[in-house]
Amino acid sequence: MERYRIVIDSSVGSKQELFAAVTDVAYLGYSGITNWDAFDELLNDRLECDIELTIVIKDVSGLPTRDQQIFAEVFQDAAHAHPGKLILCQPMSSPRT
Numbered sequence: 001m002e003r004y005r006i007v008i009d010s011s012v013g014s015k016q017e018l019f020a021a022v023t024d025v026a027y028l029g030y031s032g033i034t035n036w037d038a039f040d041e042l043l044n045d046r047l048e049c050d051i052e053l054t055i056v057i058k059d060v061s062g063l064p065t066r067d068q069q070i071f072a073e074v075f076q077d078a079a080h081a082h083p084g085k086l087i088l089c090q091p092m093s094s095p096r097t
Contacts, residue, residue, distance in 0.1 A: 002026070003052045010059040015039075015067045026053060040074050047082040054087045 004026040012018050019033040028042040047053070055075060060068050079086040 001050055001052055003054075005054045005056065007056045007058060008060060010062040012060070013062040015063070015070075018063065018067070018071065022053075022055075026051060036070050036074060040078070043074070043078055043086075044081065047078060047085045052085050052087075054089060056089045056091065058091055 006022055006025045008018065008021060012021055015036065016034060019039050020031070022028065022039075022043075023031040023033065026046070028039075028046050030038075030042060033039045033042065060071060063071060075086070075088055079088050
């Protein structure tokens with residue numbers, strides 16, 4: 001089983017940069033992804049096979065609002081469809097004193 005950890009932060013400013021952030025770490029079968037449907041299909045195909053992803057979501061504010069919404073839907077749906085193979089994490093904030 002291949003295991004990867006991918007960090008998404010505010011430096012990701014477009015869906016193409018998001019796709020590259022994932023495919024630069026984990027091979028999904030194609031690296032020139034330009035739309036959400038293709039990304040969703042490739043992500044789910046790989047999760048069905050031999051890959052485990054941990055996505056650390058630090059900050060998606062660099063993405064346009066609509067892409068933030070689609071990002072959440074695509075990754076939440078994939079995590080639900082592939083329990084234990086796609087893990088979505090948000091860093092814990094430090095306690096305020």
